[in-house]
Amino acid sequence: MTDRAPRAVFPPSSRIRTTGDFERAYNSGLRAGDAHLLIFASVNGTQRTRVGLSVSRKHGGAVQRNRKKRLLREAFRHCAGRLPAGLDLVLVPRQRPDSCLRDFCNSLPALARRLARRIPAQDDAPGTG
Numbered sequence: 001m002t003d004r005a006p007r008a009v010f011p012p013s014s015r016i017r018t019t020g021d022f023e024r025a026y027n028s029g030l031r032a033g034d035a036h037l038l039i040f041a042s043v044n045g046t047q048r049t050r051v052g053l054s055v056s057r058k059h060g061g062a063v064q065r066n067r068k069k070r071l072l073r074e075a076f077r078h079c080a081g082r083l084p085a086g087l088d089l090v091l092v093p094r095q096r097p098d099s100c101l102r103d104f105c106n107s108l109p110a111l112a113r114r115l116a117r118r119i120p121a122q123d124d125a126p127g128t129g
Contacts, residue, residue, distance in 0.1 A: 016052030025090040037107040040090040041115040049083045052090045075104035082109040084116035
């Protein structure tokens with residue numbers, strides 16, 4: 001009798017947590033951005049999209065930075081079903097005081113799809129092992 005919508009969660013398996021994973025995304029050469037968001041991406045070899053956040057002190061004090069991080073996490077929760085699988089995404093917000101959840105929800109899937117189109121096909125990639 002209870003028809004619940006699927007929970008939009010942010011489990012540890014959906015997070016980038018190691019320095020190596022962040023560096024791999026930064027150094028992969030795959031990046032896309034717009035007025036609100038810059039995304040660095042790398043292939044993670046799984047069927048899951050993972051996300052990491054990078055909000056520098058240029059965005060203000062801890063309160064402002066934590067607010068941006070909350071907005072980015074919420075945007076990921078809302079858009080997770082519309083993101084391409086198998087990518088690690090590092091989200092870097094632009095320094096805009098007027099960015100809101102709607103801006104990030106519009107930017108994130110569009111930029112992630114743009115990045116996914118630029119990834120070479122698996123058959124063309126050299127074997128890793």
